[in-house]
Amino acid sequence: MKRCLTALAALAMTTFGSAGAHAQQVEGIAALVNDYPITTVDVRDRMRLIIVSSGIQPTQETLVRIQQEALRSLIDETLQIQEAATFEVAVDPAEIDGAIANIASQNNVNPEQIVQDLATNGVDIMTLRRQLEAEIAWQIIVGGRYNSLIRISNQQIESTLERVAASASQPQYRLAEIFIEIPVTADESEAEQRALAVMTQLTQGAPFQAVAQQFSDAPSAANGGEIGWLLEGQMRPEVVQVARLLEPGQLSRPVRVPGGLMIIALIDQREGTTTVQYDLTQISLPTSRVNEESVAAMERALGRMRSCGDIDAQIDDIEGAFSSRLGQISLDALLPQIAEPISGLNAGQHTPLLETAAGRQAYFVCDRSIGGPGVPSRDQIESQLRNQQLSMLSRRWLRDLRRDSTIEIR
Template structure:
């Protein structure tokens, strides 16, 4: 007799520890553009999620896991269908490499992964299908959108300025789980997914494994680990939460643009980043200062828009000269000068300073940050590009699901 999907999946709790019985009847859980997702597919994906978490779910947990398994299978089917449309074929060696990467993350080897899955009644093909969809989707998203993304120098500079402003703040190593809320939907489904995530984590499931199965962020492939971050690289909402967490602690779900996020603070360290300025100093010696020269010097300084124009502007001021100070650390400067420089950008100056040497002005020709964990301009560009690519990928997948014919049975 054919069982309903709900009744069939209710058996997962008792069947979890053993192999699949031959007499179980395969049914259709959903049709995605006429492609069937079977009840066997759903059960196997549920088993994969459960095995990955390492916890024994309650009956209520199973319902949430069932919903997550079906949702992910529908999205993966859409991704594979898109790959076929673009003639993208994932080679078995690429899937093997992905499994090897998972093994490394879990201090194991690929054969151990396959054996552990088999011992829990999960065929390795279940994991391979999931990885095939992920790899294919990455290929087509990159192929379709990479050349359309333009990261301007202004965007990079703005991010570097935020990083510079927080260079002295602690650095955080964070793992994330992002749960998307579609623009056209309420947040009830996302809230249910967040509950499923928090339930598994509270029962001791490894954050890395839960992120790999539930997170909608690109970092899911790395178990949610996004590495060391400065506050200037992070969303303001994430910074606010990270500041109050202790290493090893986990946040509750919180809202960010586009969805819900859960973070784990892996570690925190004091920043050893240093802010460096490339400076030129303009001086009107004390012996040459009078009312007229002071006015001329101030007028010349007001006309300077870049370091390249300093000498030309000072040429008409009797006795004035410039000195290239090269790279100077923020910490090596006098406190009053450092304070004036801290908010300045390239080409800007401190204004006139009365010193024992006379009238002086410091021009910022460049400012950079150095030290462990500090991103380079290339790193910033890569981060901004990946953020845009991720956003476009999620929008595309939403559109595929909206336009698809999906029948859930």
């Protein structure tokens, strides 16, 4: 959720005038969403909120963009609240109070200071409360509709772990993002203009975190766009290419990714310190027992093995053959002639029968894990994959609501 307020900009008062002057103006309807009116007062109040919470400098050019963003957000939020009402979901005011308390905590102030700062800049607290109400309601109904339907398979998790393992020794990136959605039925140029307008504000000094909270369409907007430390195996290929070219503190140009455009900020970078750990069992046939028949028997036995529990039973009738549990060993601690055939193996797989000074040996992988800073657990990977699917389904649902609703912009 786009909740965190930055240091408030005093420009809102001079740009839009005081609340008293505003009340004397003649206002009208800016848009109708399924016959529900969004007034010009609503739009102006949201513009103030965007300015004071993002630090954007209000010029004639940026005000046009801010107005478009304010109206777009209000339309989406109206659709979200209307859809929540059809499911009889009402947000408890205490939940909104909790969200405001969270904003205050993130900014090291108390909730009363948030209310006072907004009022000082001509923003009614109800403007913020409405935004939070829509976000909370939407989270509730999206979770209720899709959480039980999303299935993350072991294959998906293993595939992600494979990519993580492949990039284990490569640099790690601490990233933040601003995602601008390109609706399927919309003109891509509109999203491109939004992205360029956001880039302009960032290059002029607007805080990335605050801009992300107000303009990003990704769930990471709740954290100011930050998505934390990532291995290259967890990132989209197009994002990896961009991240490799950035220095800490730098921004990318808008990058085309599935579903939209992404602006990437590299917060920090560190060398890969992860290691691939193998839980190994060594299967040996001593030199004194090596002959054509015993080697063939060993190879047949290896072909029948499915787990570490199978090993002794499969080699029991091979004279002189024995197994030794080596336990957890990092790949870089193994001799090159052993590490090379082991590299890339998964649990339940084994090397070929290798010729060594001790005779013939094979190595069976009982388990494999990746350790080190920033390495996600299986649960974390599953959560990441689930959130990606939930985000995609959420955007698709909102897109369908826009398409099927009657929206009249005046």
